[in-house]
Amino acid sequence: MMPKEITPPLFNRLRVILVETSRPGNIGSVARAMKTMGFSELVLVNPRVEGALQHEEAVAFASGAQDILASARIVTTMAEALDGINHAAAVSARLREFSPPVQTPREVAQHVALAASAATGQDFYPALLFGNERFGLPNEIVERCNVLINIPANPDYSSLNLAQAAQVLLYECRMAALGGTGIAAGSVGFHGDAASQAQIEGMYAHLEQALVAIGFLDADNPRKLMPRLKRLFARAGLETEEVNILRGIARQMMEKARKPGE
Known part of the structure; x- marks a missing residue:
């Protein structure tokens, strides 16, 4: 609502x-x-x-x-x-x-x-x-x-x-x-529940595992990839449903990366 x-x-x-x-x-x-x-x-x-x-x-x-x-x-x-x-x-x-x-x-x-x-x-x-x-x-x-x-x-x-x-x-x-935004509070678009810190941290962990699984992230030499991704997602103001979507993507990445017979 x-x-x-x-x-x-x-x-x-x-x-x-x-x-x-x-x-x-x-x-x-x-x-x-x-x-x-x-x-x-x-x-x-x-x-x-x-x-x-x-x-x-x-x-x-x-x-x-x-x-x-x-x-x-x-x-x-x-x-x-x-x-x-x-x-x-x-x-x-x-x-x-x-x-x-x-x-x-x-x-x-x-x-x-x-x-x-x-x-x-x-x-x-x-x-x-x-x-x-x-x-x-x-x-x-x-x-x-x-x-x-x-x-x-x-x-x-x-x-x-x-x-x-x-x-x-x-x-x-x-x-x-309107405070410079041009948009009145609650006037435009769907507004879901903001994701909790625990949900977001769980998503980060899941995403990191998926990136390692597909070979995009070297677990032994991660450099600054995850901190940069965290900063990127922090600007988005993630909602619970969006976190769930990202975790679903991570799950599919891991499924696709899994070798036959594993």
Whole structure:
């Protein structure tokens, strides 16, 4: 039975806020980026197109993430968008003379992931703010945020599409929340019982006998073969069933090496 997946706190705490978005397709693309990275709370502030969440372009570009659109909220003020948020990060390619501290996506992601893991109750709820495709975020919104995120892109062409910028940020947040592995505990593949030291040592002894039997290992001059093999298998993190398979291989090697009549 696979262990139950544990969802890191950041996935249930991070809010994505789109401010005055012009293209419904970009809203749909951001919803798709959110779903692929495991986030779900989307808030729109005064989108330029009426009925943006139901617009055919938004639905088409969401491409399977229509549930994110269906649960999204539309608000008319930044106060509503930031209600309950206590760490706001503005995303902008344009640096400002007066702005909060500038950080990279990875720095922000690591901070919010750690803070969310350590938080209890209503202690920490972060948000990522993205501005209009053409004008970005106005200074008055940037100045009320805790940090300004600048994506370190090609200085000769640093402009990212809205959904591309969101994907970069959400990917970093996912990686940080999952401890850099990209895989939640117990989420992928079969996990068997870890082999005990006694089982592993028994396997090593059996394998050594088999290697001697087939002439690969000289028992009188073993050199460093077995220590190297032990180091190799130690990196694998052997499970009980895997040890049994290796012992089965060793058994067959010894059977094949046995001379007729022995």
